[in-house]
Amino acid sequence: MNHRRRRRFTLRGRRHRTGPVVEPSVLAPRDLLGESLAGMLQRPARSALTALGTVLGVGTFVAILGLTATTSSQIDSRFSVLTATEVNIEDIGIEQNEFVPLAFPKDADARMAKLAGVEHAGVYWTVDTRNTDATIRSSPIGDESTGERANIVAASPGVIEAAVPHVVQGRVYDAYAERTAQPVVMIGSGMAARLGITTLQTRPALFIGGRPFTVVAIIDDVKRKADLLLSVVVPRSTAEKIWGEPATGGAKMLVATRLGAAQQVAKLAPTALRPDHPEYFKAVPPPDPKTLRGNVTSDLQQLFLLLAAICLVIGAVGIANTTLVAVLERTGEIGLRRALGARGGHITIQFLAESGSLGALGGLIGTSLGTLTVVGVAVARDWTPVVHPTTVAAAPAIGLLTGLVAGLYPAWRASRIQPAEALRR
Amino acid sequence: MRANGGRRSSRGDDETVALRIPDGSPTPPRAGGPPTPPRVDGSPTPPPVIEFRQVGLTYPGPPPVPAFRPCDLTIEQGEFVTVIGPSGSGKSTFLNIAGLLDAPTEGTYLLDGIDTGTLKDGDRTALRGRRIGFVFQSFHLLPHRSARENVQLAMVYNGAPRAERGRRAQEALEQVGLGHRLDSLPTRLSGGERQRVAIARALVSRPSLLLCDEPTGNLDSRNADSVLGLLEQLHATGMTVLVITHDPAVASRGVRTVAIRDGVLREQVAV
Ligand SMILES: Nc1ncnc2c1ncn2[C@@H]1O[C@H](COP(=O)(O)OP(=O)(O)O)[C@@H](O)[C@H]1O
Ligand SMILES: [Mg+2]
Numbered sequence: 187m188n189h190r191r192r193r194r195f196t197l198r199g200r201r202h203r204t205g206p207v208v209e210p211s212v213l214a215p216r217d218l219l220g221e222s223l224a225g226m227l228q229r230p231a232r233s234a235l236t237a238l239g240t241v242l243g244v245g246t247f248v249a250i251l252g253l254t255a256t257t258s259s260q261i262d263s264r265f266s267v268l269t270a271t272e273v274n275i276e277d278i279g280i281e282q283n284e285f286v287p288l289a290f291p292k293d294a295d296a297r298m299a300k301l302a303g304v305e306h307a308g309v310y311w312t313v314d315t316r317n318t319d320a321t322i323r324s325s326p327i328g329d330e331s332t333g334e335r336a337n338i339v340a341a342s343p344g345v346i347e348a349a350v351p352h353v354v355q356g357r358v359y360d361a362y363a364e365r366t367a368q369p370v371v372m373i374g375s376g377m378a379a380r381l382g383i384t385t386l387q388t389r390p391a392l393f394i395g396g397r398p399f400t401v402v403a404i405i406d407d408v409k410r411k412a413d414l415l416l417s418v419v420v421p422r423s424t425a426e427k428i429w430g431e432p433a434t435g436g437a438k439m440l441v442a443t444r445l446g447a448a449q450q451v452a453k454l455a456p457t458a459l460r461p462d463h464p465e466y467f468k469a470v471p472p473p474d475p476k477t478l479r480g481n482v483t484s485d486l487q488q489l490f491l492l493l494a495a496i497c498l499v500i501g502a503v504g505i506a507n508t509t510l511v512a513v514l515e516r517t518g519e520i521g522l523r524r525a526l527g528a529r530g531g532h533i534t535i536q537f538l539a540e541s542g543s544l545g546a547l548g549g550l551i552g553t554s555l556g557t558l559t560v561v562g563v564a565v566a567r568d569w570t571p572v573v574h575p576t577t578v579a580a581a582p583a584i585g586l587l588t589g590l591v592a593g594l595y596p597a598w599r600a601s602r603i604q605p606a607e608a609l610r611r
Numbered sequence: 612m613r614a615n616g617g618r619r620s621s622r623g624d625d626e627t628v629a630l631r632i633p634d635g636s637p638t639p640p641r642a643g644g645p646p647t648p649p650r651v652d653g654s655p656t657p658p659p660v661i662e663f664r665q666v667g668l669t670y671p672g673p674p675p676v677p678a679f680r681p682c683d684l685t686i687e688q689g690e691f692v693t694v695i696g697p698s699g700s701g702k703s704t705f706l707n708i709a710g711l712l713d714a715p716t717e718g719t720y721l722l723d724g725i726d727t728g729t730l731k732d733g734d735r736t737a738l739r740g741r742r743i744g745f746v747f748q749s750f751h752l753l754p755h756r757s758a759r760e761n762v763q764l765a766m767v768y769n770g771a772p773r774a775e776r777g778r779r780a781q782e783a784l785e786q787v788g789l790g791h792r793l794d795s796l797p798t799r800l801s802g803g804e805r806q807r808v809a810i811a812r813a814l815v816s817r818p819s820l821l822l823c824d825e826p827t828g829n830l831d832s833r834n835a836d837s838v839l840g841l842l843e844q845l846h847a848t849g850m851t852v853l854v855i856t857h858d859p860a861v862a863s864r865g866v867r868t869v870a871i872r873d874g875v876l877r878e879q880v881a882v
Binding site: 211212217228 | 703707710712713725730732733734736737738739740741743745747749751753754755756764765767768769770773812
């Protein structure tokens with residue numbers, strides 16, 4: 187009945203003794219969790235206030251890192267390597283002098299190519315076809331309704347190289363075709379299909395307003411200047427010969443530079459093109475992503491991260507204080523638990539689990555609030571919210587760690603309480 | 612059955628045995644209480660629940676306080692012993708030693724035949740949790756937990772299977788007459804009911820020994836009477852009960868009474 191004589195010898199063997207050995211006290215993980223949650227929930231308002239510091243700390247941490255990630259990815263999506271190496275030069279000569287509809291010299295490509303850092307450069311404009319028949323057909327005759335309509339783009343070979351086209355068939359026209367104003371065109375695969383051009387083996391022609399052009403290349407992709415895919419592209423000199431210079435300005439230059447050279451190229455290009463009239467050009471370099479990102483990851487971010495750290499410290503002090511108060515308040519309970527068979531270590535881990543849960547709870551709430559902040563800001567700015575998974579995973583862990591560190595001293599104190607003393611109350 | 616107060620420097624089994632002789636009976640008489648159930652398997656008689664051999668405790672101080680003078684004491688299974696003494700006489704000190712909450716500074720204490728002096732701290736704790744049920748003057752119930760949860764707490768540290776705990780707690784509460792207050796918070800219970808919950812908690816791990824430190828100290832006489840009645844009932848079912856009190860009326864309920872004064876424990880001759 188009431189005498190359970192458990193005589194057991196431990197496996198490890200207690201060398202000094204062969205007498206009856208007591209089965210050790212235990213604290214199952216589930217019980218530990220239950221006890222610490224009960225301890226935390228028995229004063230919910232106090233626990234909530236205690237967790238507030240951690241909520242703020244972790245929340246700020248997540249919000250700052252999330253906002254940084256969001257803005258960086260925003261910048262990154264706008265500035266791929268391609269855009270970072272692209273300079274556009276506009277012809278504004280007509281604004282300075284109405285008799286200069288085309289400021290780019292004939293050897294513009296060659297002049298730019300000499301500039302350090304330039305990989306490819308070319309002049310292009312859209313041919314003004316308002317006063318001419320620009321219907322595109324695969325045969326010399328036919329009425330207007332049967333033809334295709336598309337932009338006719340005059341582009342020097344440099345433009346095509348800078349655009350990095352993916353050629354399905356044929357070869358893009360080269361400097362020779364440009365120099366000799368060959369009647370050649372490059373078209374997109376969509377246009378080719380509509381015109382019934384399936385192979386370039388037969389050197390098929392297309393007709394623009396009845397004028398024949400040899401199709402030398404069919405492309406299905408470009409890295410830059412996507413509108414080339416939907417246009418009929420002819421050499422600049424050919425276009426000039428047939429349709430004349432762009433009457434109202436509108437010529438532009440596309441320059442592909444080496445990585446990091448874009449700013450320098452933009453600065454030097456007008457002079458390289460027209461040493462006599464550099465003011466005829468406006469070179470538009472890509473915005474420097476480094477400066478942009480620098481703005482984001484600047485002092486302000488560091489200030490906020492510092493604030494987050496301070497909040498965490500305050501949170502830790504709060505948890506430490508509350509746990510210490512709880513330990514003193516619950517001295518009787520500690521004594522009782524010891525009387526019921528709890529070891530000092532069991533008391534320690536119970537209070538550690540309580541402070542850790544408080545920290546983890548604060549961390550979880552903080553992570554949610556921080557993430558919500560990031561989403562809110564991103565939605566308001568029409569951005570894609572980005573919070574790195576590591577941030578989301580680390581944040582509650584930081585809360586937990588804060589709680590555990592904060593609980594170390596109170597938990598140690600709790601384990602040192604002598605049961606006889608504690609029960610005297 | 613025998614207590615021997617006084618300062619003794621010499622000790623040993625022979626002397627202890629000699630000291631046990633006075634009342635002459637090899638097995639303790641159990642006047643008023645039922646005998647220990649006979650051992651059907653014919654195994655040897657169980658060791659005493661408590662056996663003090665010149666156990667004493669001096670608080671180190673400074674100044675050192677000899678709160679419990681070395682003495683011999685044997686309490687057999689199934690006894691109902693009351694310990695009476697005025698405030699400050701060393702009753703709680705005695706209970707703390709008996710309950711393994713404090714280690715004696717001298718002598719040998721055998722609990723259920725186990726020499727507690729050789730045990731490591733963790734083993735003493737485990738032994739306490741498994742073999743001893745405590746009942747305190749101030750109940751020591753957790754205020755935010757129901758009666759049942761308070762009783763279940765006693766099974767957390769001694770490895771009772773989770774699935775059994777609810778049922779066992781309920782049985783213990785039914786045993787103390789609180790089967791209808793299972794889910795009440797201690798704050799909603801009367802003093803007497805609270806002490807019954809505490810007794811249920813002490814019982815639920817089926818200890819060898821029930822140690823009660825002034826269990827009626829915070830109760831009015833009617834509640835005190837019913838709690839003592841409950842303890843007597845438990846004794847009747849074979850539980851070893853030790854009640855500490857300063858109240859002669861309470862002490863007189865014991866089958867055997869030991870007096871303590873200025874840290875000196877003496878057997879009190881039954882009137
Ligand atoms: N931790 C301690 N240190 C020193 N003296 C103590 C300590 N605990 C109790 N005492 C002293 O030991 C004596 C007995 O105390 P206690 O056993 O609590 O008496 P009782 O329970 O009979 O009222 C008292 O004089 C008390 O002051
Ligand atoms: Mg006392």
